Amino acid sequence: MRVAGPVGFDLDMTLINSRPAIMAAWQAVADELGVSIDLAEVDRRMGIKLEDEVAYWFPATGRADAAASYRRHYVRLAPALTFLLPGAAAALGAVGAAGELAVVVTAKHRVSVQPSLAAVGLQPDEVVAHVHGPEKAAVLARLGAAVYVGDTPADMAAGRASGVVPVGVPTGSFGPAELIAAGAQLVLGSLTEFPSWYAGFRYDLSMQSGSWE
Ligand SMILES: [Mg+2]
CATH class of the missing domain: 1.10.150 (DNA polymerase; domain 1)
Known part of the structure; x- marks a missing residue:
């Protein structure tokens, strides 16, 4: 992993x-x-x-x-x-502060992605548009991603299939039990909890460096 x-x-x-x-x-x-x-x-x-x-x-x-x-x-x-979900901007910020790229990987067409991001002022480092399910898994593998955060069982399955840590948020149409059943390693209450979780994830990484592949 x-x-x-x-x-x-x-x-x-x-x-x-x-x-x-x-x-x-x-x-x-x-x-x-x-x-x-x-x-x-x-x-x-x-x-x-x-x-x-x-x-x-x-x-x-x-x-x-x-x-x-x-x-x-x-x-x-x-x-x-279009409305920003709580903690979204801070979540992207936490990834950037750690020196990593925050990449939006979405089923939305690029034509619809840009006005959506502009509406809420979000600026990810990269956008990969128009991918869903196994296509998301392929993108995450190509990126060498560590984590994928999403709100659907298909997102969690894509994360699991690509070897990243799938992190669920129950802010869409699915609850924690459904996201866990689909492969989520954990489900946050919302993205407001992401920065502290990510800091711990990064800390564990620094403690284990050399012992993982
Ligand atoms: Mg979604």
């Missing part, structure tokens, strides 16, 4: 509360295209790629237009409806 290296963060419901913007964008898609979309169902799956969610509501021939509609509405709505 790597203990030094970049720290990856999921974006939606880990660093930012994007739920209001996501739900408003889906409602706008439903209104524009005349399709009934169950927002509660969308909410339960939040964290997957847009293309995969679109497939639940549109036939194959309409999916590209639906995704384009969603992104257009999302970029318009994100500035007013």
Whole structure:
């Protein structure tokens, strides 16, 4: 297990509360295209790629237009409806203060990532966009990341698969038990607890240096 290296963060419901913007964008898609979309169902799956969610509501021939509609509405709505989750800025700061890179690894398309980050003033060192599940695991391995922080079981499984320490936050649609069952090494109450946990993680690293691989 790597203990030094970049720290990856999921974006939606880990660093930012994007739920209001996501739900408003889906409602706008439903209104524009005349399709009934169950927002509660969308909410339960939040964290997957847009293309995969679109497939639940549109036939194959309409999916590209639906995704384009969603992104257009999302970029318009994100500035007013995106909120920083407690502790997010300090968590990125703690990683930087330790001399490591804070990297956002997200299923969101880059087109939607930038207005979301700008809305809350977050500035990660790097962004890897449009990856989910096993793709996140591949990115974390390529980065040589030490930790991945996320809010979904898929995030925890990706962390576990890539050999990083998967850290859960219950600020999305999933509770601690579900995140632990999916492979979380620990679940913080929120990112406000991240800096002290990370300091301890780094301290343990310095104590064990030479004894780990
Ligand atoms: Mg998420």
